[in-house]
Structure formats: structure tokens, C-alpha cells
Amino acid sequence: MATTKIDNRTRWDTLHKNGPFPLKLFLTTKLEKNSSGLSGFEKYKDVAVEIQKLIQQAADSNEQFRAIGSKWSMSNIAHCKDRMHYNSYMNLKFPIFEGEMHQDSNYEHSNLFWFQCGNQIKEISLFLERRGKSLKTSGASNGQTIAGCISTGVHGSTIDVGSVQDYVVGLNLITGPNPEDNIYLERKSRPALRDTYVQNLNARVIRDDETFNAALVGLGSMGFIHGVVLEAENLFLLHRYVKKIDKAKALQLANTLDFSNYDPEIPGTDFRGVRPFHYKVFMNPYNTDEEKYAVEFIYKMKYYEDYKTDFGNPIPFQKEFVYLDLLYLFIKIAEKFPKSIPKLINLLKSSILPKEEKTTVGKLSEIFWDTGFQGKAFACSFGVDHTHSSKALELLAKLTREHPVPGIFAMRFIKKSEATMAFSKFPFTCMVEIDGIQWSDKEKIIGLKEYSKKLIGVLKDNDIPFTIHWGKNADWEFPGLVEHMYGNEVKKWKKIRNKLLTIPMQDVFSNAFLDSTKLSEPLAADEDLIV
């Protein structure tokens, strides 16, 4: 039998210490031991019963229950005050075989895999690589769980691929304590698995596009994601190069995403006119004199076995790269400067982003590698239509100069997601992000919430439609914020939540984040009919 360790706690915090937040119980469930002789499927079914028992216990105590992944979110989306469940040990993995496919499915069975919620991106990549497969995209780093990723909508900067949730084709949700609350969701328009396979896992099949899309970015509030079926692809290589290019060119590429006449002039290559797999712009908002921006170009290449002979092992180099991710870049710049935040900000005015210009070639999992910094940090991230990217960056950077905080900017680009509440809602979304280190009230600079409120304000005042990364810092209590960002989609999302979860279960799967964003408020009965 799966077992759950229940610890009494008074507080809990995120990886980057964005809390602490109050907590009563911390639950960690472990699968039945391998020595039990149970098959993977039996262990999966067994732990589903355990999760349902925990949900029942929370409901009986009138308490909230929230699954968490690697606690990498910096907003309080992963927190609830009562019972938090640590999923990381729930990491079963199942390849899908031909006979398990739905008769109308267009997916290639060898690309489909069922992963339990607590599988982390790194272990998924390693598992897939041993089978000649790869994830289609990931974030800049690899420590999140698969359920945590899709619940907020984790993205990289893969212009034509999308975010992590965009290659999920099936979802196993536990929405309550009863047998019929164990459900498996797919799109009706794109079925993947045959009913008997799903029923063997004791789950009830629901095929519906609207329901699937709403549950995909579920903010931890559409029930417990027990497993996801995702579509992988054949292994590929990525060619990575960071160089400084003229500001105007970097911004023009961002606004148009048209690379047809552009030559990145990367030594030893000819990527002229080639649309990159990944395009990312780094920017120090404080140095307005700098004529160039640091830009990361990543191109997709065919996989071949001995690429390390030609390009070297990318992993040891990762430690030398300053452009690993935005936060790491900032830490690398800041460590040369004094500890005082105002002095640091002052020095950033004359600080030039470092030159890197080294080629790395590796698999997706080798390019988007382990994170380099685990200290106290903040991150704010806004999604805008890519045609507004330079304008949004200019406005947010100007505001940051007026109200300085210890951080720097980047822009990443993502294809539109079908998920109802995905922040990548524009045809191509540009995520304008500022990452940096936390500061204290003693520093006499603007508070994070106030700063983030001003960021929201400046985009609203300039009529730039935007979204915000659910897992990042923001003034989530900003009045009417979520309706402003998603309009009618909010109602669609709530309607599906009403359909999947009973009212008592909606309370169990709510938290302070959902309350601040008003997403925990059920739809009025008449609105339910209109949507």
C-alpha cells in the first residue's frame, strides 16, 4: 500500500523564499515499495486510492488540500493554509504501446508516454532519451514537476512550439473521493488512448475539447492531477549561441519574428534566413547608453550520436555560461558589486552585459540544464502580443528606472496555447520578464507588490493587452485583474470547474491565490447557461 507521512508544520516556503506562508499539515505520499511485487499499473491504482483518502480527510475537516510540485512558483499559487501534498515521489512512467491507442488516434504510439504527476522535467528527459525521444520544449531549467509545469503554463522561448502544456494529450484528474471522481480527459478532436486501457487504471473517460483545454492550465484547482499523457518527439540537437546585436535589430526581430532576411553571423554556421527554435533578448534597464542587447539564438539540428566529438560535452560548460537563465545572469553581474541594493542599482547604470559568444550543442535537456541559483529571488513576467514587445519592454524598463529594483529584463517568445487560461494567449506571446534578488524594507526602495502594481498600471494605461505568468510575482489582488487579462475565458474556465468539481470539492481545491484572483468564486447559475 502507498503510504503518506503527515508532518505538523507551522509554515512553508517556496524555493526562492517568497513567503513564508502559514501551514498546518505537510503530506508526503510514497508509492508501494518495488519489493512488493506490484506492477507499475497496480502501484498507480493503489496510490490513487490513497490520494482519494487524503482528499476525503481534508473535506471531512473542512480544510483545503493542495498538491505541490517542486515549489518553484514564486507566487503563492502552490500554497494553501491547511494540507499541502508533496508529489515528487509519485513518479511512475509508462510507455504507450500500439494496442493501447484509440482507433481514431493520429498520434504515433511510440511518441506517447504516461507520466505520474511527480516526475520532474529532468527525469522525464532522461527517461525519454534512453528511448531516443525528447520533450518538445521546457523552461530554462529542469527541476519542476510535470504537473507543476502544466498547472501554471511553463514556457521556454520556442517560437513555434508553445509551452509544456501544449504537448499534453491526456490528463488523469482526481476530483474527489468517490470512484467516479477518477477521470481521464482527452480532446474529442484528438483522441489518444483506448477506453479499455484507461479503464484498467480505474479512470472514467471524458472526451471533450472545452473541458480538456480548461483543465490543462488548472492552477492547482481542477482537482489532483495524477498523471499526464504527453507527446514526445525524436531526439534532436540544439545549437546555442549568445551574442550582442544592435538594439534596434533585436527589437525589430522581436516585433516581427521575421528572420527571413536576417543573418545572425554565428561562426562556423550558416543560419542566414533560418527561423530559430528559440530567440531570447536580455536587457539591463538601467544602462540606457548601451547600443547592443545580448541575444540568445538556438537552432534545431538533426540528432547524431557522436555530436560530443564535434562540439564537446555541453554539461561542464554550463557552469561557465552566464546566460544560463535570467536570474543566474543577474546573480553573476551582482556578485561583483556591493551588497547594498541602492549601490548595486547605481552601478548597474554603467554595467554592460557580459560577452559570451561560445557555441554549445546538446540535447534539449543539456541546453536547459540545472538551475544555478537557489537563494532569495523574485520574478515578474508579463505576456504581450509579440508585436507589442518592444513597446512593452520600453514602458516596463522606463518604469523600473523610475522605481528601481534589483533585477534585469529578458524577452522570450511562445506560440499560442489552446489552454483556456494559458498566459500564452496571443498568436505569439512575448514574455517580458524581470528577475532579480529580493530586498528588504530597510533598503528604502519600492516594495515588490507596489512595483508590480505599477507594472500592471503602465500596461493598462497604454492599452497594451497583457497576461501574467501564474507562477511569478505580481499584485494578484489588483482589482479585476484576471477578467481584464482573460475576458470571457474566465467564465469558461469556471464553468468547467463547476462541471468537474462539486462545490465542497471546489472549496477543498481552493487557496488564497484563487481567492485573491476571484477565481474561487463559482459562476452564478444563469452565467453558467450563457457561457
Place this chain on the structure above:
Amino acid sequence: MRLLKITLCFGLVWTMTSCYSVRFQVENGQWEPKDTEGGDPYYSGYYVRTVQKKVVFKKLTTGADYFNISDCESGALHTVEYRNTFGGILLNLVTFGGRKKVNVKYVCIKENSM
């Protein structure tokens, strides 16, 4: 007296500079996670275990014996960190190489991750 002072200073500098830590890590494995709070930020989110036996005898440092690690459920290690401290060097000096203080930390590979 002056010579003694100089020797002591040199000795102190030598012992201080002999403090070091070495970390070995596999690149193709998933470390075992844990919901940690506080501690070494480098290991934030990692399930770090430490070797209980801190004072070890000569047999162990000459390769005639080994540390037994039995609590990795996956049966595999992801990270091993060995740290040599000032106290360890002093103990080694005082016991003429008979005993040594070592700090070993390790992180297992996550079970079922392979």
C-alpha cells in the same frame, strides 16, 4: 621565539588552506528531492544525507575499508561531497595520522527515475 612564531603562523596558514571540499556529481541522473527549508542554498530542494561516522580510523582513509551507504532506495548516488575541515586536520595532527574527521554529504538518485 621568533622562529616558533613564524613556524606557528606557517602551520596555521597551511592547515587553513588545507580545508577544502570536493563535490562529485553524475550528469545523467535525477537527484532525490525534498521539501527543504533553510540549510545550504546550493542544496535547496535536494534530499541531502550525511555520513554519521565523522571521526574515522586509519583503516578507512587508507582504502582498507569503506563507508557503507545503505539508505539510497534507488541504490544509486547522484552527489557526493567530501569536506576536510580545520578541526579534522588538527585531529589528524594530534593523533599522528591515526584518526581523521571527515564530513561527507550525499544525495541519492531518485527512486524509479531511471
